[in-house]
Amino acid sequence: MNNRDVTRRLLGPAGPELTCDACFEQLDRYVEIELDGGDPHSAVPGMAAHLEGCPACAEEHESLLELLRSAPTEGP
Amino acid sequence: MSDQAFDWVSALSAGGREQDDATRRLHELLLRAARFEVNRRRSSLDGSVDVDQLSSDAAHDALLAVLAKLHTYRGDSRFTTWAYKFALLEAAVKVRRRAWRGREVSLDADAWTRIPNLDTGPAASAESSELMLALRRGIQEALTPHQRLVLVQVTLEGVPIDVLAERLGSTRGALYKTLHDARRKLRLRLAEQGFDIDSGRKEAAA
Numbered sequence: 001m002n003n004r005d006v007t008r009r010l011l012g013p014a015g016p017e018l019t020c021d022a023c024f025e026q027l028d029r030y031v032e033i034e035l036d037g038g039d040p041h042s043a044v045p046g047m048a049a050h051l052e053g054c055p056a057c058a059e060e061h062e063s064l065l066e067l068l069r070s071a072p073t074e075g076p
Numbered sequence: 077m078s079d080q081a082f083d084w085v086s087a088l089s090a091g092g093r094e095q096d097d098a099t100r101r102l103h104e105l106l107l108r109a110a111r112f113e114v115n116r117r118r119s120s121l122d123g124s125v126d127v128d129q130l131s132s133d134a135a136h137d138a139l140l141a142v143l144a145k146l147h148t149y150r151g152d153s154r155f156t157t158w159a160y161k162f163a164l165l166e167a168a169v170k171v172r173r174r175a176w177r178g179r180e181v182s183l184d185a186d187a188w189t190r191i192p193n194l195d196t197g198p199a200a201s202a203e204s205s206e207l208m209l210a211l212r213r214g215i216q217e218a219l220t221p222h223q224r225l226v227l228v229q230v231t232l233e234g235v236p237i238d239v240l241a242e243r244l245g246s247t248r249g250a251l252y253k254t255l256h257d258a259r260r261k262l263r264l265r266l267a268e269q270g271f272d273i274d275s276g277r278k279e280a281a282a
């Protein structure tokens with residue numbers, strides 16, 4: 001880990017961000033907008049910042065994205 | 077009936093055979109998602125861990141969570157996407173906790189001073205060394221012991237927040253709030269000292 005990484009990890013994202021609970025609440029909608037090629041950042045403000053600052057939520061976001069990508073024919 | 081039209085919420089509260097069938101289908105979906113997650117993170121587990129059991133426990137807990145939250149589903153996403161996230165969360169938390177079982181996590185707020193992570197040595201530029209020193213001092217002087225502990229363990233030591241929450245008898249949400257407050261304090265302090273944090277440079281004194 002170099003100094004830049006240390007700084008980024010310690011200080012987290014610059015802007016306002018969602019809480020973990022709000023992130024979980026919005027996660028499904030956010031990921032569907034991402035996969036549909038929409039604009040998730042304006043649809044769910046503060047989500048991208050939280051995913052930058054919270055390693056656990058970021059992992060779960062990545063997993064949901066990958067799961068839906070791997071099973072694109074799965075119904076609603 | 078196509079999946080597009082399948083009304084999960086009604087079926088899962090219909091009672092009788094219809095509800096049983098829907099619950100079974102839901103459980104299958106959750107189990108698939110839980111297996112997907114456990115497999116993704118398999119390398120963090122040692123060979124003795126029963127990954128099938130872990131997946132099935134996660135799917136079971138996710139089923140209970142989905143049924144308990146069913147009334148909150150607003151149709152903002154497909155029902156399956158909404159349900160999947162519960163299985164992924166349960167599985168991810170279980171894998172993290174299992175992977176860290178038996179590993180020591182220092183709960184000493186001052187353990188960070190022994191970490192050589194804040195590189196101020198000759199390889200670091202003068203600017204960045206100055207920022208590192210300010211960070212170190214900020215952590216020491218501006219944060220409470222609890223904030224220091226959470227910030228350092230989660231961001232520098234890579235302890236998963238769920239694992240730390242378990243050890244401290246807390247929750248992810250509460251610890252993230254602590255982390256967030258600690259970051260705000262540090263940012264404020266560095267800004268007061270004239271650091272332009274997001275470029276990593278210190279501005280000329282105004």
Ligand SMILES: [Zn+2]
Nearest residue numbers: 020023054057
């Ligand atoms: Zn989070």
